[in-house]
Amino acid sequence: MRSDIALSLRKVSKTFYLSEQTDTSFQKIKAVLNKRLSSKKLEVFKNISVDIRKGEFFGIVGRNGCGKSTLLRLIMGSMNSDPGSSIETNGKLIRLALGLGFDVNLTARDNIYLNGTILGMTMMEIGEKFDDIIAFAQLEDFVDTPIRYYSSGMRSRLAFSVAVHADAEIFLIDEFFGGVGDESFKEKSKAVFQERIVENKTIVLVSHSLDLIVKNCDRVMVIRDGEGHVFDDPKDAVRFHKESFAKKKNQLDSK
Amino acid sequence: MIKSKLGDLYLNYIPSNQRLERIWKLAQVDFKKRYYNDKFGMLWAIVNPMSQMLIYYIVFTKFFNRNQENFILFLFGGIIIWMAFTEASNRGSHLLKQKKYLVENIQFDWMDLYYSHILSVLLGFLFNLLAFGVLSIFYKNTGGPYWYLFPIVMLTWAMVSLSCGILLGIVRSIIDDAIHVWNILTKLGFWASGIFFETAFILENYRWAAFANPFVGIIGNTRACLLANNEFFFDLFFWDLGYAVILYLISVSLFYRYSKTIVEKL
Numbered sequence: 001m002r003s004d005i006a007l008s009l010r011k012v013s014k015t016f017y018l019s020e021q022t023d024t025s026f027q028k029i030k031a032v033l034n035k036r037l038s039s040k041k042l043e044v045f046k047n048i049s050v051d052i053r054k055g056e057f058f059g060i061v062g063r064n065g066c067g068k069s070t071l072l073r074l075i076m077g078s079m080n081s082d083p084g085s086s087i088e089t090n091g092k093l094i095r096l097a098l099g100l101g102f103d104v105n106l107t108a109r110d111n112i113y114l115n116g117t118i119l120g121m122t123m124m125e126i127g128e129k130f131d132d133i134i135a136f137a138q139l140e141d142f143v144d145t146p147i148r149y150y151s152s153g154m155r156s157r158l159a160f161s162v163a164v165h166a167d168a169e170i171f172l173i174d175e176f177f178g179g180v181g182d183e184s185f186k187e188k189s190k191a192v193f194q195e196r197i198v199e200n201k202t203i204v205l206v207s208h209s210l211d212l213i214v215k216n217c218d219r220v221m222v223i224r225d226g227e228g229h230v231f232d233d234p235k236d237a238v239r240f241h242k243e244s245f246a247k248k249k250n251q252l253d254s255k
Numbered sequence: 256m257i258k259s260k261l262g263d264l265y266l267n268y269i270p271s272n273q274r275l276e277r278i279w280k281l282a283q284v285d286f287k288k289r290y291y292n293d294k295f296g297m298l299w300a301i302v303n304p305m306s307q308m309l310i311y312y313i314v315f316t317k318f319f320n321r322n323q324e325n326f327i328l329f330l331f332g333g334i335i336i337w338m339a340f341t342e343a344s345n346r347g348s349h350l351l352k353q354k355k356y357l358v359e360n361i362q363f364d365w366m367d368l369y370y371s372h373i374l375s376v377l378l379g380f381l382f383n384l385l386a387f388g389v390l391s392i393f394y395k396n397t398g399g400p401y402w403y404l405f406p407i408v409m410l411t412w413a414m415v416s417l418s419c420g421i422l423l424g425i426v427r428s429i430i431d432d433a434i435h436v437w438n439i440l441t442k443l444g445f446w447a448s449g450i451f452f453e454t455a456f457i458l459e460n461y462r463w464a465a466f467a468n469p470f471v472g473i474i475g476n477t478r479a480c481l482l483a484n485n486e487f488f489f490d491l492f493f494w495d496l497g498y499a500v501i502l503y504l505i506s507v508s509l510f511y512r513y514s515k516t517i518v519e520k521l
Contacts, residue, residue, distance in 0.1 A: 080515045093362040101360045117277040
């Protein structure tokens with residue numbers, strides 16, 4: 001993979017095999033043994049290929065259920081892609097999604113240390129950045145409060161702050177900004193991301209907010225009918241995406 | 256300024272190794288969480304095996320007239336090893352589910368979760384060992400001549416426990432009932448691992464069982480390390496170590512092959 005490429009996807013496909021009857025273990029064994037016979041095949045997308053450059057702000061849009069989040073999970077490596085697919089990454093990845101990444105029974109302090117070490121920071125580095133993480137998340141008064149007492153906005157702020165300070169190289173953001181909390185923090189978060197691009201951070205943003213996509217992204221992929229269409233101009237991508245909605249609506253109306 | 260707690264600063268004094276720090280932090284958090292909502296906290300880590308030991312001690316000495324030197328320590332040594340194993344394998348079987356919030360969002364080697372899990376169980380085991388030490392003073396036990404081999408016996412324990420947790424997790428992802436079968440097996444194993452019997456007796460009468468079940472050797476050699484006047488079984492020691500290494504290699508290779516499939520099914 002070229003050194004200026006952060007993420008390289010080649011012919012990435014994902015098919016789910018959904019077992020229809022798996023209530024009991026016997027049915028499960030049967031489903032496993034006769035995988036293709038007793039399960040529904042759901043082809044989410046096929047042959048998606050794209051190179052995402054280092055420092056690029058890359059958007060992914062598509063209808064609900066088109067596989068945007070699945071694609072991020074494949075990139076994260078928490079799911080298997082179909083045989084023949086190739087995903088190469090060049091840098092430390094973090095996925096930001098609402099309410100994820102924290103153990104709710106632990107305090108913010110423990111969660112920061114836990115996430116920090118998993119993201120590749122040493123205890124010393126976390127200790128040095130600890131105050132900044134808390135200050136950025138505006139949680140100075142709740143450092144030793146278990147996360148389960150936090151509002152969703154507070155959790156998102158903390159997740160965002162840890163990610164930014166942990167120096168991950170590639171951010172996979174899955175509908176995250178909707179839950180970040182108040183408007184001023186949203187603006188602050190977006191501004192930080194824009195600054196980070198200059199510092200060679202790569203961002204892959206999945207969002208239904210087309211404004212956010214148009215304002216921030218350098219390129220956009222639209223997943224439509226299981227295929228990935230990449231556009232150099234986000235406005236073209238949004239137009240294409242809206243067309244698919246109109247097309248679908250017409251199909252439904254004609255029925 | 257929000258000060259970091261002392262517990263998080265200790266590593267400043269030893270050479271920094273990011274992976275070890277991660278495993279340690281995961282283990283520390285896991286251990287803390289286990290007794291999180293309990294009023295008496297970590298005291299339960301000692302109370303549980305001690306209560307079991309007392310029950311069996313009373314049953315065997317009063318009802319079966321077992322008169323053996325330091326029988327209470329003999330029992331305790333076996334029970335703490337076995338309880339640590341069942342805890343490690345049972346909780347290890349749903350570790351990925353428990354840590355789903357991490358595996359889905361941050362890229363790291365998921366095997367670290369298993370290493371930290373074993374470390375966390377070993378932390379609990381250390382408390383039991385401490386209780387064993389206190390009892391030893393009381394019963395004037397001086398320990399065995401092969402005490403220096405105890406870390407290797409525990410390494411064997413760790414590899415077997417870790418492997419069983421991983422393999423059970425893989426099987427559970429296909430068949431949930433596997434955990435019930437495993438519970439039956441561990442109950443059988445409790446009586447067939449030499450917790451109540453001398454290892455020499457099992458070797459003499461059921462030699463095949465002593466080699467098929469690594470815990471016969473692990474428990475027997477733990478006693479040989481910790482208790483005076485207990486024979487060390489070198490044949491079982493080397494056999495179990497080889498057994499553990501092979502089991503570890505198989506389970507780890509299966510884990511790397513199937514872990515994504517397991518996470519996908521969670």
